[in-house]
Amino acid sequence: MTINEIEQAYDAALEVLKACASPLGLKASALNQGYPHVWARDAPITALGALITGDEALLLACRASLITLGDHQSDLGMLPLNVDTRTGNVTTENAGAIDANMWFVLGHYACHRRTNDTAFLRAAWPRIQAALLWLRYQDMNDCGLLEAPEAADWADLYATRYNTLYANALYVGTLEAAGYLSAALGEDGAAHRVRANDVRRKINLLLWLDRPWDGQRFGAQLETLRALRLEWFLLHQQTATLTEKPYFLSWAGFREFGDTFDGFGNMLAILFGVASETQTRSILDYAHAAGTNDPAPLKAFYPPIYPGERDWRDYYRSRNLNLPDQYHNGGIWPFLGGFYVLALERAGNHDNAQSMLHSLARANKLGRTQPWEFNEWLHGRSGRPMGHPLQAWSAGMYVCAYHAVVHGETPLLPPCPARTADPWADPPST
Template sequence: MDKVEQAYQEALQVLRGCASPLGLKASSLGSGYPQVWARDAPITALGALMTGDEELIQAVRVSLETLGAHQSALGMIPLNVDTRTGEVTTENAGAIDANMWFVLGHFAYHQTTGDAAFLRAAWPRLQAALTWLAYQDMNGCGLLEAPEAADWADLYSTRYNTLYANALYVGTLEAAAQLSAALDSASGEGQQLREQAADVRRKINLLLWLDRPWNGHEFGQQLEELRAMRLEWFFLYQNTATLTEKPFYLSWAGFREFGNTFDGFGNMLAILFGVADSEQTSSILDYAHAAGTDDPAPLKAFFPPIYPGERDWREHFRSRNLNLPDQYHNGGIWPFLGGFYVLTLQQVGMRGRAEEALHSLALANEKGRTRPWEFNEWLHGRSGRPMGHPLQAWSAGMYVCAYQAVRLGKIPALPLNLHSTQLGGQIPSFEP
């Protein structure tokens, strides 16, 4: 049995160990993340639902029920629920991506099972989750705003209009539109959601993709479009335009400042959800490989690392020795992100690179601090050695997802909308 196949079998064992009466724990280790997390569980579900394992499919359903049962009066989905006590955490509460992964988790479950009754019962909660998200656009610009550390990178310094949150928002809106259609809604809600997703796509590209025209007239038109859309963005562009062009999306834009690091997760989601066109997709993936964001294993969360003394360095990066350069969010390697990277390569037709990255990901998941096949949370960005918690659900789940995509040709239950120059068209949205 080769390493890729062995890793798949080991991943299934980790997933089964994460199943609990309240849903999928973030880790099968009792002391390492014994909670059902609003982002980890739906991400894990992308792989778990592809296995056809009824126990895992049921665990996904229960995860969604657990999270939905603790939705706030305003529609906020909790960051996590402790499987030992049933308590909801207040640490980093209000994470902007919790609601979005909750919607995407329901989409994945419905696409896999076709359970209309479950969707109909959950629909009021999904609508409330979308309403809460709408209020996170605090200035009416059409994009979501978020404070620092308000998403999966919960010890990092991205902020305000982040690539990750807004690319994820595109997928969330598309998923909600398809779920609305599945309910045969005559309200026109699905069309409104699709139009909103298209608007967010357009604004991400205007604000966070830098490719300044060399023709002065075209550049002036671009500036006028920004001015007409939002005057503050016109002023912001006076700063970002000094970069002229970038081969990837800016990680965030705030009040006349911006993030200039490569956001691995955000850029992969931008490709998967059709924010990036075929030319942008090639540029992003070429950069990701050339810059070594997939070396020694895929994929680094943010690159390059932020160092002490730089504008976006925070003293709390030193907390628990986590976010030092090349570690954790600050340039560390996250195997679950590696799964998204492999999936992206496969779906845009870069199948040779996808197979190579899958093998590299299998070797990364084999590494352990105390035992082989730890499916560790994160690895050092340079040494490639594991430094996080072992037996992570999303590390295993996204490996399963990547394996199924590359070796079996399956497509996960995501509202994919890719542009591919190699496959000559868009990829279908779902394949059971």
């Protein structure tokens, strides 16, 4: 692929974004038979690229998305899964959407960073505070981490559960954003940043498996786990199959854990300062060596889960979606490829980020009916498009990755410090 094709991909992505703009906000897909809804996760993720373009119509669509979602917030502060732009109907299916509230806060952060419109932020502030309070109540046992049932986030047909990496890494970024937004309104945001650091530390204690040769260090980690929460200590001490991993576990529950590689969760761990520099290198080395970025970036979870394995669910067969190497179960999602490129840039791997931007452009060019299809997801082995075309977040995250690699622009995500190397150490203050 030539440099010119990288630019062609950018121009095509802009056209998709413009086609997804509606009076109610950014639709998830430009086609009504696809996803003609403003989704609480898709729209803010799409906005990371849409806002950076400087296009006024896209800015208005980003703001409209947040208003539409906020208008349908529940009395307890929960944001809807999506709002149908044709009917105005609201969806809160599956087990809810624990990440909807977090992307709502991050969407407001991105808009304020881009526009510095404090009046818009102040008008939305009660809804943002309600969204944050609802999230606090998702920590049902007061351990400091969020708990979630199956199918409660973007991987809504996949068996991650309880203390999940994705939700809690995203929570770190949400709390950092809340601290920034509080300060923008003249309020004290220190409590949000303190909580973000606490979540960082506990993700490392629970979900990063480090068995150093120095037994004293490992013993200190176990004692920290015992003091914080007996169940966490027992999980690490008694589960013989818990061995060193080069990435964060995808989830931990009652005496069990998920050891598949969560592409989204691990990229967010890098971007939101959950991972140290050493951990970041380990994660990115594994992502490349295991082929999670091949034939295109990035596979949602790897390796795939097969029938008969512990975490196989019969609902994976629903609509023929989550068979091995498909959809969440090892399928490639181009929007995740955008986060992968951002993580490479944050790690200082500019050459690799540039190479992956080329690969992402090629993936977005593929189509069953037209070129530059910006498909929803691709088969994990063949790389062929299998989802809905003209996806807003596939286009938006390409634009975001393009600006990061080509122009060196920082994505509209909260800047977060990297952790120290010790999983049980207190992270640096922000």
